[in-house]
Amino acid sequence: MILAAATLAVLVALLLGVIRALRGPTVFDRVLAANAIGTGAIMLLALIGFLTGRPEFLDIGILYALLNIIGTLAVLKFFRYGDLSHPGGKEPGDA
Amino acid sequence: MAALSEIIGSVLIAVGAFFYVVGAIGIYRMPDVFTRMHAAGISDTAGAGLLIAGMMFLAGFSLVAVKLAIILGVILFTSPIATHALAQAALHEGLEPVGVGNKVLIGPGAHPGPEKIGKAAKNETRKPAIRSARKPAKSPAAKRKTASAKRRTRS
Known part of the structure; x- marks a missing residue:
């Protein structure tokens, strides 16, 4: 019962995150919303695993948690340098 | 248990x-x-x-x-x-956090201020609509308050 209510709450949170990802005025709003949606997906997987009595879903949750940070950093690096193989550091035009 | x-x-x-x-x-x-x-x-x-x-x-x-x-x-x-x-x-x-500098956060003249700072801000002209929206927020009482605050900082 409480698990179903928590699943519903996480679904509402995911809906708000999707709305922010679609409306976000800057690319950073969208990246932030994508990060929040990733965390919400992990929580949803864990809760549905408990709800259906199949805790094997938690393995997928661990994988999502590890991929989430990599995806966020990759998108941020791409939008800053325009190239994922850029070594980083200062850009030529930087003060 | x-x-x-x-x-x-x-x-x-x-x-x-x-x-x-x-x-x-x-x-x-x-x-x-x-x-x-x-x-x-x-x-x-x-x-x-x-x-x-x-x-x-x-x-x-x-x-x-x-x-x-x-x-x-x-x-x-x-x-x-x-x-x-x-x-x-x-x-x-170049995004500026809301509430930094001389911006109004709540009330009738609330506005988030310019979106960009530094190099990016120079390329954009300030919109006059923001300034006119700010004016009604300043009542005479608020003006007196800011004036007294200025005097305090000067002395």
């Missing part, structure tokens, strides 16, 4: 779900990126932490609890890293 751990787990899950929705509402309603990051921090720490702690109470001492602990550890380590990288990238882009 099993019933007691179930009650504790249910209460933790309920409180965690509440914090999760609060953080999501913050992500939806806050005025700019930096405040939205602050709201995302609520759902990443309090929300996810309490939800996973509750599920650990439901699972008891088992491999499931260990997996939940691993998920919680990964989230607690990576969420601040992502937020830090996001804030650094946003500042590098």
